[in-house]
Structures are given as structure tokens and as C-alpha cells.
Amino acid sequence: MLFINSFRSEWLKKRRTASSLLTVIGALLIPLIVLIARLDDAGALAAVNRQPRLWENLYGRNWQLMGLLLLPMGVVLATSLITQIEYRNNTWKQLCTTPQSLTMIFLAKFSVILVMLVEFFLLFTFGIWLTGVLPGLFFRDVPYPVEPLPVKAFFNGSARFFLDILPVVALQYLLSLRFKNFLIPLGAGLGLYVASMIAVHWRHGYWIPYTYSAYNFMGGAGATFHTHYWAAGYSVLFIGLAYILYITRKEKG
């Protein structure tokens, strides 16, 4: 019950913040681009919507841009913005004098980020679905996709991306809790992302946790190691470290 209250309190705080807006815009941007690209190629739409592997094709096109670019960058930005709510408003001191343990504050904030990520994934998947069905509303000869929506495959694919992005969430959370200056977690996140893009073809590229969503999209590139296990391991390590650093801070607000 206590956790629910802390979570609801944290959830209310993000109202009208950039992180809320980013979740919606970030999730729907790429489906919108894919949709525009599809509508631009109107002549082929009718045939494409009758293809048996339409959804796999749309899923791949959407995730190609999302997994490689927008997801890591969006996570870096949104996670840093959540803790900035307290720094920017000078509210850490108020928060830390409320009757809840520091562990509860830590977990409630982290949970808000995770739920926002789930919200993001759901919106993005909804956006992929729209890229498949909306052309049928614009053009009479374009049918509703013949292939049934592969819900299970979509879910499994999204779950893998979710797991692969978790270490990025955890490390960004650690950095944004630690540093008041927004530019530090943001700069570190973007720097590591660029490094990961350079390292993605390096044989030890998996050492950098920011590479996992790219590896996940590329599929076979990560065949020699288990990306998901590395992602889970890094996530536990970073979140444990973030907790220890947060709880042992000499100054709470």
C-alpha cells in the first residue's frame, strides 16, 4: 500500500513535463514517418497489404529506426528528465522529509520510469498497427491487412528490446540521481550511445550496454554471446550501484 502511494505521488509529478510529452511523441514519430512513406508509395499499397508477411515487414521497418536510434536516445533523455523534476524545482529536500523510506522513494521513481517505458512500447506497437491499417482508410482499393496481427511475436520482440534497453535505463538513472547538472547524465548517455554505434561491429562491442538494442535488431550479429543475459546482468549491477550511491548520500536534498 505504501509503495502504491509513493508511486502515485511520483506519477502525478510528471504531469505536464517534457518526459511525458517525449513518451508520446517518441513512440508515435517513427510509425508516422513509416506511414507517410507508405502513403507516398500509394500504387503498391493494395498489393502490400495482401502480403502474408506484412506485419513482420512493418515491424522490422519501424524497429530499424527505433532500435538503432530513437529508443536509446529517448531513454537517455526521458530518464534524466524524471530526476530533473526534483533538481529543477529544488524539491529533493521536501521529498526526503516525507514519511517514506529512502528505499521507497528510489523504487517509486524507478518504477515510474519503467512504467513510462512500457507505455512507450505499447504506444509504439499501436503506432505500428496504425501504419498497417490506416492506408485502408485513405484509399478504397487498399484492403485491411490480410495477415492476422502476430500479437505473440510482437510481444516477444518488444520484450527483448525492453530487456536490452534496461541497462541504459539503470545507468542513466544512476547518473541522473547522482548529478544535479542535467548535462552530465545527458552528455554521458549520448557519448556512450555514439561509442556504442562505433563499437557495434567490434567483437567486444557487447561490453557497452548501449549496443544491445542495436544487436537485438541486427539479430545474427550477437550470435556469439547472449546479449539478453548481459543486459540483465548490467541492469542488476547498475541499479544496485545506483541504490547504494543514493542511500549513502550525505546530503539528501
Place this chain on the structure above:
Amino acid sequence: MSNYCLETTRLSHRFAGVPVLNKIDLRVPEGSIFGFLGPNGAGKTTTLRLMLGLLKKQEGEISVFGKPFAANRVAVLSKVGSLIESPSVYAQLTAAENLRVLQKVYRCPVERIAHVLQLTGLADTGKKKAGRFSLGMKQRLGIAVALLNDPSLLILDEPTNGLDPEGIIEMRELFRTLNSQGVTILLSSHLLAEMEKLITHAGIIHKGQLLFQGTLEELRVGRDGEDLESIFIHLTKKRA
């Protein structure tokens, strides 16, 4: 059981090796309005931050409601309202939304929100975002936040900062009313003339040392006719 609502024993603190508090034995009697007075940098805010657990305690003991603070942090904080330094408000939220955020955590009745908004004169702020409030309005919202959980102990650091004369009088009346209802109030302020009209007890701190604590009458012994400001200056100069 002690009659002190808040008590520190040999409380000392250092920043980067430099001592800022030296063996402070502060005792805030239950039911008092305790003025914690001192010049800038005397150690007032550091003491208040230690009392609320915002700074990690280095030396000494702190007990609130007769219980050690560290071991009873959550239970103690559920009965304490506080405003430390500048008010903490979420700029993108309205006054009511700011209070709603904290009402969830305090688990107090939702009706308290309208009540404290009324008490602090913010009932008509409607949909205006707190970020667009004047400093005085933010201060009122900070006080509303401190009152939200119907606390037994209020710890307020410079609560009249940014308030206009009318606001200062309103808050003085509010603190008196709350005190008459049994709330112990610990106030830190530079406005000595204002404090003199309100407080029942005083603690004077200077360069990290507690120079005096007791009732206002005790402070005035042998200084008939002198106001608080003169006594304060006399005490702090003597130790300078």
C-alpha cells in the same frame, strides 16, 4: 518521558573538516513557539537539516517526540511539517496539484488540501501554475505543504521570506492559532522584531555555538526595556 518535543544532545557537524556546529544541546519544549535565532552562517539551517535527516548526522543525538530520530525516521516525519530555506514547489503543477502529490504520501484526507489552501490564502489560485507564483505565494504554498499532514511539530526556516506586511501578519495569526491548538512550532528567522511578537522561547546560535536558550522572560532578565534585537546583538557581539 521528557517534556521536550525536540531535543539535540552534543550535536556537532563539520563541512570539509570545518566545524559548523559545536555540541549543540537544543531543547524545544512541547507546546512552545521556539525562535531559533542567529546571524547568517551561524548554523541554524544546518541544525534544522540535521533534525530532519537531510544531512547525515556526524556526532551527537537527535530525538523528536522523545524518540531517536534516525531509528524512527518515518514515524517521526509523519507528524512533522517543514519548510527549509526556499519553498519547494513543482513549477508545472497548480497549488492543489502540488498538495495532491504530497497528500498521496502522507495519506491524509483529501479535504486537507482545500483546508490548507484556505488557511494560507491560496484558495483562489485555481489553475495557475506554481511556477508563475510570486515569491510570497510560493512561500504560502510551502507553508501549506508543511501544514498538510496536520503536524504536531512545525519546523519552519525563514517562513515569512517574500511575504508582504499583510502576509506576515496573517501568518503570525495562523501560527498563533495552530500553537493554541497544541502544535509546537520551531521557527528560524532573521526578522527579530517579528519574532519577538510571536515566540514564547528562544535559542540563540552564533558561530555554531548555542549562546542561550529559554523563555523570552529568561532572556530579558536584567535587561528590562531592551528589545530582542538589542539583546541579540549584545549576546552575539560578546562572543565575537
